[in-house]
Amino acid sequence: MSAVETVPGTSTPSRKRSKWDEDEGEDEQLTYVPQPKKRAKPKSIRPAPSASENVDSSRSASPSGSQSTGSTSRQKPTHSVYVPPRTHHPPIQASRSVYSYERLNQIEEGSYGVVYRARDKQTGDIVALKKLKLEEEKNGFPITALREIYALMSCRHENVVGIREVVVGDTLTQVFVVMDFIEHDLKTLLGTMPAPFLQSEIKTLMLQLLSAVRHCHQNWILHRDLKTSNLLMNNRGTIKVADFGLARRYGDPIGVGGLTQLVVTLWYRPPEILLGATTYSTAVDLWSIGCIFAELLLKEPLFQAQGELEMLSMIFKLLGPPTKNSWPDYSSLPLGKTISLPSPQPHQFRTKFPYLTSAGLDLLMSLLTYDPEMRITAEEALEHPYFTESPVPKHPDLFGSFPSAAAGEKRRKPFNSPTAPRGANLNFLNDSNLSP
Amino acid sequence: MATLYPLASLAQIENTPSKQDGIPDDLEEDLRAYGCKLIHQAGILLKQKQVAVAAAQVLFQRFWFVTSMKQFGVGDIGMGALYLASKLEECPIRMRDLINVYDLLLQRASHALVGKSVDMFQYHPMSYFGNTFYDMKDALVVAEMQILKRLGFNVHVVLPYGTLINYLRVLELTNREDVCTKAWGYLNDAHQTPVYALYQVPTIVCAAILLATRQLQIPLPSEPPACWWELFDADWEDVWSVGGSIMRLYRKRTEEEKNRVVGLVNKKDVRSWLEENAPQAGSDSTSAMSVT
Structure with missing residues (x-):
């Protein structure tokens, strides 16, 4: 949780916080300050600690001794951050209705x-x-x-x-x-917003996306379906990764027991899965992030392929076909030998993204890299110079807000044009409508 | 930091649902242990990974802090816990295999119950057209769902083995293979007790090291201000209590006690046992009521 505070580009928390966020930040404390846990239901209320029994309160909550025994005069050692007090653990609690x-x-x-x-x-x-x-x-x-x-x-x-x-x-x-509840998803927003995101806004969104994915990977979770329709955005400039329907835990070594190739929406699917790899890893999510980055820049999806073969040829066209240098393991992939490669040609990134700075282009190419081993990690991408060069990431609070389709709101027309003079037009309309 | 795993609250510990229904403490303890043994045996027969078996046992132990054994049998819930944990640990098993294995284990147990020797045991597979399979399948699906529901879908389990290795390294005990094996064994045995639903992992690991080193007579710094368990954020009282819980597993049981447990795998048996032993249980619960 301590990562929350250091994440770049997070918005200031909205004032209206739910009862579920209350404990944020507490975990950073080294010493234990007892606080009545509001999260617990009345059924499991623990003895409310008063200031005088500061030291003993966590002990009384421990199952062994509800009463102080002889040795309690000894000062309780302060807890390290790795072992929070027992009272920080949630109780065993049934689902509500x-x-x-x-x-x-x-x-x-x-x-x-x-x-x-x-x-x-x-x-x-x-x-x-x-x-x-x-x-x-x-x-x-x-x-x-x-x-x-x-x-x-x-x-x-x-x-x-x-x-x-x-x-x-x-x-x-x-x-x-x-x-x-989050108001928007990024896909609908990109389709309806009048002007594309600014560079400074794209940087903020990318930082947020990368830090979320880094967090998932640190907790041994692969998302496996990152795409703009799975990125939600609220009216305070914060995006949230959603839909973990294809997510799964992974281990080290990766892919023990085999992973399915039926993952990631086609347009965001990395070349190794397209070529049948069963031991893919965190790099699959980074390829998808590359596609999302491009989509934010272009305001439309980067690879709009109909099928897997067309998808591969579109990738070959943009990146140039893979070579021994750019992807040493290519030929060992299940489908690596069955697909005939087009003749070698240079990549097309610069022509496709003429207005991107060279740092931005470098980040995009590091994300859209053939070899999963060489592809940039979320951790590394967060340190990329693109995010520190001008224009700097925009503070989330400065993002505009949009009408939410999910909440049933409609975009208001920018202005109401005056209606035509009534009398004259009415006759004309009636005439034309009456004739069968 | 990842979300913390749930632990039973003080109220849940003091008055478990089974206790509220009049099941005595020692019987609940033995039934918990027996349910976990069945999970373990089934895991071995299914060649399931130990992580799934251990996670199943933790979920099983948590379950009895929110549910009474009068409502669900330890057999069914054990089966459901193993099925669920296998999915959580990404090594799912087939329903049919699990049901067959549990059917065998329960038949074998009731065979021993009537006093016949184990060598004489012969498994009678369930009939192809009978209802046994479908009844057990329904029970399995219900058990899995009930575990999820009653644990609020918070099925996060942290296993102790990695922590043990770290602590043994810090204590420079990794060269003593006997310590490692023994402590590892105590961690496994502890899965038959409720401690994983009561204490944090570091405390349980300290207890396993404590038991192993005491038994092998290896001295560790234990005088204040230098107590080794404090290095690992554990309190002496808690470590001692976990050690006690583990050692109680090895207590000699009478034949009667052993048979009583095997005969109470189903909730129906528990209910009829409660009816027979009602007067005693009634007085127990009233005395407990007057204390609290």
């Missing part, structure tokens, strides 16, 4: 289920409720939903959509994931 929320409107429906906008009856917070489809499941709770919930819970970050809880309905097949 979905009736804690009031359904407002449907946001979207996908293969995974339906998403609703809802209001928390207790706090009044607006949230997104995602109903999981469980009826046709033959193998118990679907592993994909399990991965998504697990990934969201273990990757809490300023730029990852926040999971609040998982609630249940009356039967065992009704499960809803409760997430923060």
Whole structure:
């Protein structure tokens, strides 16, 4: 959590904070200052520590001794940051009922289920409720939903959509994931906004995206479906990575047990997966980020291919076909020998992105690199000179706000043009409409 | 920093749901341990990875802090926990395999219950047209869902093995293979106790090292102000209590006690046991009520 404070380009937290964010920053303290945990439900309230029993309070919460024994006169050692006090751990708590929320409107429906906008009856917070489809499941709770919930819970970050809880309905097949409601997704926004993002804005968005992905990778989670429609954006200039439906844990060594190639939306899919690799890694997410970067610059997706072969040829065209130097392992990939490479030619980055600075172009090319081993990592990308050269990243608070399609708001027309004089036109319209 | 794993609250520890239903402490303890043994045995027969088995046992132990054994049997919940943990650890198993293995384990246990020797045991596979499989499958699906629901889908588990290796390195004990093996074994055995749902991993690892080094008579700095466990953010009382929980596993049980546990794998058996032993259980619960 301490990373939250150092992330570049995070917005100042909005004043309206949910009861779920309260503990942020506390973890940074080295010594233990007891605080009544508000998160706990009344059922499990711990003895409220008073100032005088400062030292003993965490001990009394520990299962061993509720009373002070002889040796408690000894000063309790201060805890290191690696082992927070026991009281910081959440209690074991059952899911609440979905009736804690009031359904407002449907946001979207996908293969995974339906998403609703809802209001928390207790706090009044607006949230997104995602109903999981469980009826046709033959193998118990679907592993994909399990991965998504697990990934969201273990990757809490300023730029990852926040999971609040998982609630249940009356039967065992009704499960809803409760997430923060975010007004926009980047894809719809790019399609409707009047002018493209400025360089300074793109830098801020990229920094946020990269720090979210770095955080996921640090927690051993691959996203595997990064694309603009999975990036949500609020009206305070902060983007949140969402939809961890294809995410999964990975280990070291990577890909034990094999990974599926049926991941990442085609336009954002890296060449190694297109060529059938089963032991891919964090680099797949970085390729997708490269595609997103290009899309922010172009205001339209970079590779709009119909099929996998067309996708590969588009990549070959932009990057130039892979060579022994640019991708040593190319020929050892399952499909590496079956595809005939076009004749060698230089890359086309400069012609495609004529207005990008050389630092920006370097970052883009480092992300869209053939060899996954040579592709830049999220950690390295965050240190790229592109982000420090002028124009510097814009502070998120200075971003404009947009009408939210998900909340049912409509873009207001920039101006209302005067209507034509009534009398004259009416006759004309009537005439033409009446003739059959 | 990653999200912290959940631990039982003080109220949950003092008054477990099973206790509220009149199940005595020692019986709950033994049933927990037996459920975990079944998970372990099933894991071995399925050639499942130890990480999945250990994670299943942790989830299993957490479950009984929010649910009474009168409501669900330790057999079903153990099966559900192993199925769920296998998905979480990215090594899913087939329902049919798991059900077959549990059927075998339970048949073998009830065979021993009537006093026959293990050599005489012969497994009778479930009938192709019978309902056993479908009943067990339904129970498995319900168990998995109930675990998820009652744990609030917070199924984050942190296993202790990596921490043990680090601590043994710090204590310069890695060259003593006997210490490593013993401490590792205590960590595994601790999975049959509720400690992973009660204490933080460093405390449990310290207890395992404490037991191993005491048994092998290896002195470690233990006088204030230089106590080795303080280096790892553990409190002596907690370490001692975890050690006690682990050692209680090895306590001699009478035949009667052993059979009682094996006979109470199902919730139906637990319910009828509670009816038979109601007067005693009733007085227990009332005395507990008057204390609190």
